[in-house]
Amino acid sequence: MHKSRRVLSLIVQRLILLAAFFLLWLLAARNMPAFVLPGPEKTFNALLMLWRNDTLLHDIGVTFSRVFSGFLLATVVGTLAGLALGASRRLAQFFEPLLAVFNTVSSAIWAIFAIIWFGISNATTVFVVFMTSMPLILTNVWQGAQTVERQYVELARSFRMSRVQTLLKIYLPTILPYFFSGARLAFGFGWRVSLVAETLGASDGIGYRLRQAGDLVQTDQVFAWTLLLVSLMLLLEGGLLKPLERRLFRWKSHTQE
């Protein structure tokens, strides 16, 4: 009863925010030329046009597959490297400066290198996504590996569990929350830089279309793409990642039952 009222109030708040946003947009667009700020109506028309266009699904699919490839690669490499650094202090000490370098090099620089090395191809975007998201996953897994309680490892040992069992039953559950927050961050970043990479080094995909629209001053199309992307990401976040995180880490919540 109490909870349902809270949810209802939250929904109302969100709707008010959305309405305020549209109102502001409408008012602002009225006083400006359409190529600077197209109004909601023009944007929705552009969205409809995109929808009817055959390349829409292809572009979204291509971009997503590049992001996922780069992200998956980053997950595998980042997790393994993070575990290795977590397991050996000497290794960690040796490689730590490298991580700082990774974190300071801008994605745009990676994009330019990628074009020089890979040209206009899928590899360019995949590489940029990888270089951006891998350090994030690595850092988090490393951090997680450092927090593994020796007491729990000893507990597993007292029950004569094997190394593999200890890895699965103690290390994995400890690292998982760290991995998950790292992966979420990495996916968000990877996704955003993929568009930058595509504007420079691709001949299809969402980033390429955005740049095309920008070059032709089709501002309404740029707006339409933006709206589409934001909705897609919110859907992915709220519909998949958040529920998954809540389910995986129920044991952390302090308001259970």
Added chain:
Amino acid sequence: MSALLEELPAAAAPAIALRQVGKHFGTQEVLKAISLNVYPGEIVALLGASGCGKSTLLNIISGLLPADNGDIVLQGEAVAQFSQWRQVAYLFQEDRLLPWRTVRQNVNFALENSALSRAERQRRVEAALQLVGMAQVGNKWPHQLSGGMRSRIALARSLVAEPQILLMDEPLSKLDPQTRSAMHDELLRIRQLKNMTVVMVTHDVEEAVILADRIVILQPNPGRIKQFVTVTLPRPRLPTSRDVAEKVRLLRMEV
């Protein structure tokens, strides 16, 4: 001689036998020539100030730590060859419940290394929780429980594999006096029920007097046995009774 010891056949084989056990950490001699028999069904307390090596000794008996010299024999088998580790349970000083597992899953942890069927495991987990009076919180997370409840669940986890030997490293030292006293009763009741051999480490003289059939007093630098004390007081031993208080007073002078 305690009542319990008199019931044993004179030549009963010890459940745990230590002969001239020694241990160094670096150049420091932690244990020197420890010889000790623990008989089946007996509760033996290792009592001593911190630094006397009592926890180290327990770790050596549990096989988690190798001794430098001497023989350790568990149920007639040298510790290096001993394979029935499921019959030996270790209760740590901290409850060490895994926060990402429910109470039931935590207790089940002790069985995940065994060949038991799923149904049998479930039955045993329920029975162990029942035994410590925690059957109703099986689905809770550890952080939702009080310290006393968590210790009971840690105890259930140690007991679920139905061990014959229980090794305890001051598992109750962090509990408040009331909960602690309740846990003493619980331990004695379960020991009676399962006829376990218990070796417990403690620095609390009163705890040793209330629980133990025999007390081994250790002294430090290097850790060695100072004295064996057999406690013959009838049970239940209440901390408020005059006999218990007198025994505690006498022992405090020795430790």
